[in-house]
Amino acid sequence: MNDKRAPEHDDHQRTLVLDGHALQAAATSHLDEGAVTPAFAEHRDDIIALLNDALATELVCVLRYKRHHFTAHGLSSPAIASEFMVHANEEAGHADQIARRIVQLGGEPDFAPDSLSARSHADYDTSSDLKAMVRANLVAERIAVEAYRQMISLIGDKDPTTRRMLEGILADEEEHADELKDLLEQ
Template sequence: MSNQATETLSLNEEAIAKARSCLSEGAVTPSIQPYAEQICKLLNDALATEWVCVLRYRRHYFTAQGLESPAIAGEFLVHATQEQQHADKLSERIVQLGGEPKLDPASFSARSHADYDESTDLNDMIRANLVAERVIIEVYRQMIAIIGDKDPTTTQMLKSILADEEEHADELSDWLAQ
């Protein structure tokens, strides 16, 4: 048997032994364990941000007024729904990593990377949402860089959310340009 085949067999045996050793820890394998708590903290702050975005978009959906408001308000509702889906994904991943999603609404503003907004002018609403999207885009990029290959599943999830946030920013930028 070649050295490479022996090394592969040894790696497989080691992976099997590690997998069997802590079955109760679910997705938290030994390679993620040292980082799980820090990753959960990052995800919980992103979770607070997503909830603030859900609330901001929904407020804007209900209060948007003006000639172009029905179309833009509809887009706000679509974005609110997608932000809620992001929050759900983040919550699920936090639990998979052995953490607890921090869903106390009183803590959202302090932990959120984006601001809540009570604008009544349609252009101000669009601008506030665009600023928030641009902030969270940068935050997700930084999180992806920090987490990297320490937790590929979380990194992949964040990349998927990032793509949605970039799409939101493009749509809002288009509305603002009109």
């Protein structure tokens, strides 16, 4: 294998140098695994399990927001119902990202309706009062924020791509929580 390191300067030695042999070995073994290299395999199943629980949470959130969108009533309901639908669509986008990542990791996204509620970190809600709906969604968003923070911490450097995806979703969930807090204060 050709050594493609940059030429060293005469006045100092490079201390950060990639191991070309390890690169070649990782690149050529288990080609059927796509982007998942052998060093990653140790944590893959645990990460897929975390992601499937996050997928369930996002799907339950979509269902809760859609129910609230269609059943909200009262003077403030049109604007709040509209916000619920925006959040439902964003949660659906998160679910799609998570499912896509599970597949990239060689897993299968679990969309099984029978187990969604049991695997979800957040609850479904059937409130009929507008303020109770907002409160239930705020609680769910705060649960999601904490769940994503914990997942990011657990994953750390074990899977930087998944961590970055979760950090992006976390930012959206924090924004949702702030928006719902503002609605609750109105």
